[in-house]
Each structure stands twice: as structure tokens, then as C-alpha cells.
Amino acid sequence: MDLRAKIPDGPLAEKWTKHRFDMKLVNPANKRKHRVLVVGTGLAGASAAASMAELGYVVEAFCYQDSPRRAHSIAAQGGINAAKNYQNDGDSVFRLFYDTIKGGDFRAREANVYRLAELSVNIIDQCAAQGVPFAREYGGLLANRSFGGAQVSRTFYARGQTGQQLLLGAYQALERQIGLGKVAMFSRHEMQDVLVIDGRARGIVVRDMVTGEISCRLGDAVVLATGGYGNVFYLSTNAIGCNATAIWRAYKRGALFANPCYTQIHPTCIPVSGEHQSKLTLMSESLRNDGRIWVPKRAGDTRPPTGIPEGDRDYYLERRYPSYGNLSPRDIASRAAKQVCDEGRGIGPGGLGVYLDFADAISRLGEDVIRERYGNLFEMYERITDENPYKVPMRIFPAVHYTMGGLWVDYDLMSTLPGLHVLGEANFSDHGANRLGASALMQGLADGYFVIPYTIGNYLASTKLEKIAEDHAEVRRARDEVVDRNRQLLAIRGKTSPTAFHRRLGKIMWEQCGMARNERGLTEALGKIPELREEFWRDVNVLGEGDALNPSLERAGRVADFLELAELMCRDALERRESCGGHFREEFQTEDGEARRDDERFCHVAAWEYQGPEAPPARRVEPLAFENVHLQTRSYR
Amino acid sequence: MDLTLVVWRQKHAKDPGGFVTYPAKGISPDMSFLEMLDVVNERLFAQGEEPIAFDHDCREGICGACGMVIGGRAHGPRGLTTTCQLHMRTFADGDTITIEPWRAAAFPVVRDLIVDRSAFDRIIQAGGFVSVATGSAPDGNAILVPKPSAEGAMDAASCIGCGACVAACPNASAALFVGAKVAHLGQLPQGQPERHSRVLSMVDRMDQEGFGSCTNHGECEAACPKGISLENIARMNRDYLAASFLKRPKVGGGE
Numbered sequence: 034m035d036l037r038a039k040i041p042d043g044p045l046a047e048k049w050t051k052h053r054f055d056m057k058l059v060n061p062a063n064k065r066k067h068r069v070l071v072v073g074t075g076l077a078g079a080s081a082a083a084s085m086a087e088l089g090y091v092v093e094a095f096c097y098q099d100s101p102r103r104a105h106s107i108a109a110q111g112g113i114n115a116a117k118n119y120q121n122d123g124d125s126v127f128r129l130f131y132d133t134i135k136g137g138d139f140r141a142r143e144a145n146v147y148r149l150a151e152l153s154v155n156i157i158d159q160c161a162a163q164g165v166p167f168a169r170e171y172g173g174l175l176a177n178r179s180f181g182g183a184q185v186s187r188t189f190y191a192r193g194q195t196g197q198q199l200l201l202g203a204y205q206a207l208e209r210q211i212g213l214g215k216v217a218m219f220s221r222h223e224m225q226d227v228l229v230i231d232g233r234a235r236g237i238v239v240r241d242m243v244t245g246e247i248s249c250r251l252g253d254a255v256v257l258a259t260g261g262y263g264n265v266f267y268l269s270t271n272a273i274g275c276n277a278t279a280i281w282r283a284y285k286r287g288a289l290f291a292n293p294c295y296t297q298i299h300p301t302c303i304p305v306s307g308e309h310q311s312k313l314t315l316m317s318e319s320l321r322n323d324g325r326i327w328v329p330k331r332a333g334d335t336r337p338p339t340g341i342p343e344g345d346r347d348y349y350l351e352r353r354y355p356s357y358g359n360l361s362p363r364d365i366a367s368r369a370a371k372q373v374c375d376e377g378r379g380i381g382p383g384g385l386g387v388y389l390d391f392a393d394a395i396s397r398l399g400e401d402v403i404r405e406r407y408g409n410l411f412e413m414y415e416r417i418t419d420e421n422p423y424k425v426p427m428r429i430f431p432a433v434h435y436t437m438g439g440l441w442v443d444y445d446l447m448s449t450l451p452g453l454h455v456l457g458e459a460n461f462s463d464h465g466a467n468r469l470g471a472s473a474l475m476q477g478l479a480d481g482y483f484v485i486p487y488t489i490g491n492y493l494a495s496t497k498l499e500k501i502a503e504d505h506a507e508v509r510r511a512r513d514e515v516v517d518r519n520r521q522l523l524a525i526r527g528k529t530s531p532t533a534f535h536r537r538l539g540k541i542m543w544e545q546c547g548m549a550r551n552e553r554g555l556t557e558a559l560g561k562i563p564e565l566r567e568e569f570w571r572d573v574n575v576l577g578e579g580d581a582l583n584p585s586l587e588r589a590g591r592v593a594d595f596l597e598l599a600e601l602m603c604r605d606a607l608e609r610r611e612s613c614g615g616h617f618r619e620e621f622q623t624e625d626g627e628a629r630r631d632d633e634r635f636c637h638v639a640a641w642e643y644q645g646p647e648a649p650p651a652r653r654v655e656p657l658a659f660e661n662v663h664l665q666t667r668s669y670r
Numbered sequence: 671m672d673l674t675l676v677v678w679r680q681k682h683a684k685d686p687g688g689f690v691t692y693p694a695k696g697i698s699p700d701m702s703f704l705e706m707l708d709v710v711n712e713r714l715f716a717q718g719e720e721p722i723a724f725d726h727d728c729r730e731g732i733c734g735a736c737g738m739v740i741g742g743r744a745h746g747p748r749g750l751t752t753t754c755q756l757h758m759r760t761f762a763d764g765d766t767i768t769i770e771p772w773r774a775a776a777f778p779v780v781r782d783l784i785v786d787r788s789a790f791d792r793i794i795q796a797g798g799f800v801s802v803a804t805g806s807a808p809d810g811n812a813i814l815v816p817k818p819s820a821e822g823a824m825d826a827a828s829c830i831g832c833g834a835c836v837a838a839c840p841n842a843s844a845a846l847f848v849g850a851k852v853a854h855l856g857q858l859p860q861g862q863p864e865r866h867s868r869v870l871s872m873v874d875r876m877d878q879e880g881f882g883s884c885t886n887h888g889e890c891e892a893a894c895p896k897g898i899s900l901e902n903i904a905r906m907n908r909d910y911l912a913a914s915f916l917k918r919p920k921v922g923g924g925e
Contacts, residue, residue, distance in 0.1 A: 102791070161860070166824040167810075169817045306698075309708065311705050311708055417702075576721070577720050582781045584721065
């Protein structure tokens, strides 16, 4: 398999402009002859579906939620980056590009990241015009704030609900097209396979989650915008329904899966309170501006936090990283928390937590100032934990938050399966080994509003697509396979619930493929996961029927795919014998415990090719060339 | 804590449905209401009974998927709270809790506690947007928005579309939902060109979907997990009146 990224020639800053001219166009009258299927309606999917419909394509959009407005992009809190330089503080497209490449620990493709930075400015214009209520200054101009990994103020925001407001903007644009009859919307539909005919993606197999009916939808191109796979860990900040089924099915049909081991663990989440826990809640990174992170110096110190004198506390981030302190990047802060907990100095139930203490800030600034800055977060914390963070320190712990890996795509966002395009978190393209805050929203919308509407035209105009009959043998076969798989799940009638398997898988992944990985642990996980998978197919119990709304069946199908994907993640983590960004291999660290990259051997994208159920997948490589930035070691000391 | 649940079970839209009582013993006060239901469902599962179906997704109070009438109140007894953010410590040991789906003609039951809220999407299709095709926007700072307008728009735009307002209303009116969108876009300069056509189309659609009329009970505001204010309904009514006096524009707001 030849991984051709198809990056246009020419200087970095001119590549996208040149490419837009070089791409073929579909004439307006012909656009309505092409049907495009868009799966997922988050920022990437909704913006793509709306924009392509505006151009005149016939679009069908699918989501598993009851409404496209509920996709998990809605939960993003902080903001969206854009190189507007409205603050006159030295920002530029090149600086946003540079910060993103560096933040990703030099494991992303230069050309894609540059295009992302370039398009960031158009996103803000588009969203403001849609009526997204961005924060404003008194003069009526757009306001900005600062975010991690940058020295300029370039983050646009709508209170703590930026994701919600951007998604509602895209959703409203999508609903407008639905109302005009340009998009057919299929809510409560879950994609369960890709239809490949003559080597091209020509449709999808979907299950109507209300009636259980399984059908094929045919089209000229398929766009997956189905989000990340963080729920492979069972507990994460993702929504309960987030899953990897769409990208995993595509992988098994020929799309390569790139860098599956790159996962982002967010340092400030509310710790687990018991076995019943179903998800983890994020506390915004902004809290680290005023909160100080500490644990007791002595292991097993069970005194209440307020009873531990200053001299017995270890403000470990301030101690280890004096220049960045509590504002160290996400991967570093998460790992440091894990280390102190491993030393037995963690606090709270199970010793899995560290304190985030506002006492100093409150005595310095007063409770009112803190309430004004973080009131809503403090209230949310109190609601969940029943503890008052104005009086006692918050307890926090890292949690899985985002996956940088995903389906491999070329510069046109097309996977190795021709016709199958992948946008947003579902692809691997822009964040390297670590994503900076406020960049996920930017990527989703850049892909959906401003990249795919062009590149899909190029694909359709340069490809000869035969019409496919509804009763084509391949269509029936793909459908039958999905029907069989669901039947099989229902027929096992074992003793264990799908959720119980999911929980066990999550535990393996968190312990052995989580914040810190090593060869022994990964090898062990590679032994345990296939055993668990085998047990699943023998002992899972899926209640109810296939021809009705059945949450148990939905869960089982997703867990079955996670059980396969988890193995690929461990395999990738094992093969990448270096530490970079969110991927930390304990064998590859500096003397002071920092990540040690190996640019000689691993300055590349690893993309995995499915080789059938019996053979192990093949690891393909796309070398990364850095022509515009210097490879260097990140330092936050 | 030990609780008794009285839960609405209904196999599908045409099934008459009915209440079924389940014990919920050994519940931790730290659980969210949905985690409590997860536990009950795991136990039902162990007995080979089908779990209680309910809509949920983000479990952090923002997606708007969850929602049930708990003890006669939409999203339960705590103000400004979605069901997923309601914790069991709100209840007392030994409580009996009645759990029902949203009840409204425009929200037919799909199964158990799940209802069909697609009417909300169709109301948005009728005019809940600004018609601006991708690529045609001016610079973000070309249109100034006074801070109070931006803040007012943001207050209204916080609506999560959960439907609690409809469930709480004795008339099952969607006035708060529609008012919030009308007020969000109507307070911004970007929303002015379509302001009149928007309110007429959206209100018409709301009526066609079978929602009742607003008679100013105010239950919607009390139930709203995001604190959307009744003022939005007043704003919608004012805009509707003004628009009705003008020549009725083309409905649909399309191209």
C-alpha cells in the first residue's frame, strides 16, 4: 500500500490556493446528479452536509442521536482558535501553524496544519454571520482569551459553551437545507458498514434504531465525521454513545487507520466516585490559572486537606516545572498526577486524585473575584461531588478526552478507500501526537465548511461512477452481513452484559495503554484483549429483539468493535518505540522523566492496514518532512 | 439508600403502556439519576428483564438528550438541573419516585421514557437560522454587536432543546423553545433581515406540530434546566404582532 498524501507542490503558504485552482470542478447543473452521504452531524458533519447542499449536491445525513443538534461537539467548553490577530499581539497564520505543529510534538503533516491555520479566519467570519453569540468587547468587537500552548490571545469563545454555540450554528445551517429539501436527514440511524463496489465507497449500511430495519443507502461518495474513539477506555469525557463503529468498519473495508495510540488525557476531570460511574466530567483547563495543584508529601497521609500544614504539601508541578508551573501542557500535567498517585500520595477514594486548591487565590483576590471567574464550574463541581470548593480544595484526576489518531487521509481528506472521506476527530490529520486546547472546534469546522466542499468536487469530477442498482449483488451481500452480525449478537444469550465487557476492556486499556505505557504492559494487554473478545462472543447476553429499539444491542455492537480497535491501539503503542506528545513510553524518557522522541526512527505517521481476521495488520509508514519548522525538544521547565 | 421506583413502561408508540414498580436498593447518594437507572437496569438484566429505555448521551447537562418527569416535575425536584446532573442525594432514603416520559401530543412516546422530539427540528427548519451560505460571510468584526445584545442573545441561545418546557406546560406549549430561538437571532444585527419571516414561520410550524398555546403559566421557566427566561416569549409575541401587521412575507426563508 502506497501512502500518497498528495500534498501540492510549491511554497507552504501557496499550496492550498494553488490546489484550489488545480482541482476539477463539477458544473452547477451536474452537482444535483451527485449524492453524498454524510455520517455524523457534529461540527464537521453538520457543516459539511450544509455546505455541500448549498453548493447543489444531493446530501443524506445520518446520526445516532434523536437530533443532529446533540452531537458531542456540543460539550466543548473553552473556545476556538483563529489567527485573526485582532489583538495586535503578533499572531499570524504562520504562528498558529507553528504552535499547532509544536504542540503536536512534531508528528503532524505541515501542509495540512498550515491550511488549517489559514482557514481558521474564515471560520470566525462564517460563524459570526450565522449569529453565533461570541463574546464581545463593549465596542461591539469580538473578544479573545488565551489558551494553553500559545503566547498570543487568539481564542474566540461563547462563555463556557463555545462548542454548543458553534454546533447550533452549523445545525441551523443544516436544518435550513433540510427544510429546503436539499438534505435528507436520518436521525436515530447508526452506520454499521461501508459499501464497497469496484474498489470505491459507494454507500453505507445503516440500522434504523427505532424499527431495527437494516438498509443500504447508495451514493457517489461517503463522508465520515463520526468523532473519536476515546470510549474504548469505557470511562472518558466523551458522550455515552460516542463510538468507533463507523471508522472501524471502514478500516476493515480498506481504509488505513493512522496513529491509533495517540490519545489525549486531560488533567483536570472530576475523579471516579465508584463502580457505578458511567462517564467523567471535565473541569475547564482555565481553572489552572488560579488553582494550585498539590498532594501530601508523605504517602498514606489521610488528614483532611485543610489539616495538612504548608510544609507537608508537595506542589509538584510548581516544583518540577518552575517556569510553567500549574499551567504545564495537558500531557505533562496528567503524567505528573499519575506519578504522585503511583507513589501512594494520591488523595480521595482509592487514592486516585490530586488537590486543585483555590485557597491562595481566594485570600489574594477575594471569594467574589473567584466566583465571577469560575462560579459556574464551582457550582457544577459541588453538584457532582457535594463538596464546596470555596472551602475545601477540589479533587481532580486525569481522564481520556480526545483521540488524535484516526483514519488516514490525504491532503483532500480522502482515506485509502477511494470515495471515502473522513473529517474532524475521526481522521488523524492535524494534531500530531497532542492536540492544543481550542483546536478541535477549529479543525472540525475547517474540514466541513472549507475543505470538503472543494475536494469532494475534485473527486466526483475526476472519477467515473457507474450507476448502482438497488439490488446489486454487493448491496445485498453487505446488508446481509450486517443483518447476520446483529442476529449473531442476539443469539449468544450468554450471562454477561455488554456493559460489563466494556468496563473490563476499559480497565485493561487505562492501566496498560493509558497515560504511561511500557513493553511489558502492552504485551500483556495484547494477550488479554483477544481473550476478552473471545469471551465476549461466547458469553455476551443481548436482551430484546433486533427489530425494535434496543439499547442493549446498540451497546453490544459498539463494544464488539472496541474490542478489536483496542488491540490495534496497543499494537501501535508497542511498535512506536519513542515517547511523543500523549504517547509516553516509560522506556523512552530523559533522566528527569520527560518524553524522549526519536526523530531518527519515528518521524513518521504509522498507518495500519487490515489483513483479514486471521493475519495481523500491516504497519505502513508515511514519512513526515519538516521543511518550514525545526524539529526541537519541547521544554516547559 | 433504598428507593422504590414507579416507572412508565411502554413497548412502542401504539402500546398503551403502564406503570411498573421496581425496588432500587443500595443506591449511593453520589450517583446521578441516570447512573441509578443504570444500576436498576443491570439488575433487571440479571433477571432477564428488558432494561428501561431512556434517552441520554453527554451526561454533563449540555446535549439535551435526557429528560424525564420525576415525581411530577420535568427533570426532577432540583432547579436549573438536567436529569443527568440530578444526584441521588437530592432524595431521601425510603422515597418512592415516579418516573414518566415527557407527556405532550407533539412528543409521541417511542419506548418507555423515550419520546420523539423531531417537532423541534422541524420548527428550526421553518426559520430558526440566518440564511448565510458558506463562504459569503463578511469579516467577523465588520458587523459590530453591542455587548448587551450579544449577552442577551447568548442567554437565549443557551437552550439545549430538551423539551422540559413542553413537558412542564399544562398546554404542552413550545413557546419558550420557539421564543428562545426568536430572541437569540432577533437580538443580533445578523438576524434582522429575516426577523419577521422567521417569527411567523416558526410560530406557524409550532401550531401545526400540535403544541398548545401559551397562557402564561410560567411552568416552563421553572422547569428549564438552563434558566431560559419568560421574557423570550414576550419578545416572540411582540415580534409576531409586529410581523403580522406587515405584509406577510414568503414563508420558509430559503433561497
